[in-house]
Amino acid sequence: MTELSVNQPGASNRPRPRSRSVEAEVLSLIASKQASSRSELASALGMAGSSISVSVQALLELGWIKEVGSGTSTGGRKPRILTLGGEAHYVLCADVGIHHVRVGAVTLDGSVETAVTYDFDITLGPEHALEQLEKILRELVDERNPRQLLGIGLTLPGPVNTAEGTVDSPSRMPGWHRYSVRAELDRRFMVPTCIANDANAMALGEHSAQPMDHKDSITIKAGTALGAGVIIDGNIHEGATGAAGDMTHVRVADADDIPCSCGNRGCLETIASGAAIVRMLSEQRADVGSILDVVDLVRAGDALATSLVRDAGRHLGEVLSAVVNFFNPSAVYLGGVMSTLEPYVAAFRSRLYEGCHPLATKHLIIQESQLGQDAGIAGVGRLTLDLAFASPIVHQARKEA
Numbered sequence: 465m466t467e468l469s470v471n472q473p474g475a476s477n478r479p480r481p482r483s484r485s486v487e488a489e490v491l492s493l494i495a496s497k498q499a500s501s502r503s504e505l506a507s508a509l510g511m512a513g514s515s516i517s518v519s520v521q522a523l524l525e526l527g528w529i530k531e532v533g534s535g536t537s538t539g540g541r542k543p544r545i546l547t548l549g550g551e552a553h554y555v556l557c558a559d560v561g562i563h564h565v566r567v568g569a570v571t572l573d574g575s576v577e578t579a580v581t582y583d584f585d586i587t588l589g590p591e592h593a594l595e596q597l598e599k600i601l602r603e604l605v606d607e608r609n610p611r612q613l614l615g616i617g618l619t620l621p622g623p624v625n626t627a628e629g630t631v632d633s634p635s636r637m638p639g640w641h642r643y644s645v646r647a648e649l650d651r652r653f654m655v656p657t658c659i660a661n662d663a664n665a666m667a668l669g670e671h672s673a674q675p676m677d678h679k680d681s682i683t684i685k686a687g688t689a690l691g692a693g694v695i696i697d698g699n700i701h702e703g704a705t706g707a708a709g710d711m712t713h714v715r716v717a718d719a720d721d722i723p724c725s726c727g728n729r730g731c732l733e734t735i736a737s738g739a740a741i742v743r744m745l746s747e748q749r750a751d752v753g754s755i756l757d758v759v760d761l762v763r764a765g766d767a768l769a770t771s772l773v774r775d776a777g778r779h780l781g782e783v784l785s786a787v788v789n790f791f792n793p794s795a796v797y798l799g800g801v802m803s804t805l806e807p808y809v810a811a812f813r814s815r816l817y818e819g820c821h822p823l824a825t826k827h828l829i830i831q832e833s834q835l836g837q838d839a840g841i842a843g844v845g846r847l848t849l850d851l852a853f854a855s856p857i858v859h860q861a862r863k864e865a
């Protein structure tokens with residue numbers, strides 16, 4: 465069997481990489497309910513039944529999977545049904561924002577448990593932030609069985625280089641550029657660790673919670689900032705330099721010359737994000753200081769706030785219509801607090817349909833995120849579980865346990 469090193473670059477993000485262990489593939493297929501017997505596993509992986517049986521046996525002995533009765537025979541012997549093992553193994557994940565962090569455990573079947581949001585300040589730099597994060601995560605480990613911890617996953621609100629485990633030129637994270645985040649997590653926790661861009665993780669989490677026939681999707685995070693993640697055939701599409709999905713800094717004519725956090729001018733973010741609406745509204749109203757004030761005003765029917773939110777949704781829809789025409793996804797999922805505002809979503813949807821060829825929107829699903837604020841944790845949890853499933857260190861530890 466071929467096994468990965470703990471942090472092989474990009475290991476968890478590739479569509480069925482050849483270097484990934486068969487055991488990792490088997491666990492993923494069983495966890496996602498894409499296969500529940502040896503013959504289904506063999507068929508999904510294009511392998512001989514005898515080879516699959518060896519891997520299944522190893523996982524049975526580790527207690528990571530178990531047999532739970534027999535299925536229906538299609539001619540020969542009845543197949544034994546396989547599910548994940550009963551042991552409460554888990555990974556701990558943190559979905560980091562600029563001023564908060566949401567942490568939770570993700571179990572082997574991908575469920576998010578006991579997620580909690582804490583105040584947090586990413587702008588104080590990586591040393592301070594990771595110190596604070598370690599304290600929060602250690603408390604969670606202490607509440608569970610430390611021996612069943614399989615890995616740590618972290619999302620960051622900036623461009624993540626998954627191969628190096630660093631952040632590349634983040635516009636709102638001073639001190640983080642090229643800091644070795646994953647190496648520092650490895651040193652602190654001594655288990656497989658994974659870092660991912662927040663929008664990519666959210667996209668993967670959301671995609672995994674949706675029906676499997678939605679093969680390609682885009683998930684938009686419309687909060688104070690804007691972000692998006694692209695899923696192709698069930699996997700994150702990172703692009704050549706990890707920037708795929710970043711429509712935030714597309715220049716739009718209506719944004720004129722407004723300066724953006726990226727250093728450029730006239731980006732989509734300057735007119736379609738929550739921060740942009742707060743800026744525009746606060747120029748005319750003294751009682752607006754945050755996106756939550758905007759949400760309250762729109763829900764109360766304030767005409768100016770509603771009009772600005774509608775314009776923002778329309779700008780987002782215009783940029784996305786080019787993406788949908790080009791990429792032709794099965795679904796667009798909307799997350800973040802802005803997506804809870806009906807005028808924003810309605811304007812987005814109508815502008816998107818207006819700008820797309822009918823064939824691109826014929827079966828297009830546009831809907832609010834199902835997982836809401838847990839989507840990022842679910843996504844990075846899946847990446848971390850994939851990494852843990854493939855880790856020889858974890859397999860060794862389970863053998864010795």
Ligand SMILES: [Zn+2]
Nearest residue numbers: 713724726731
């Ligand atoms: Zn920009």
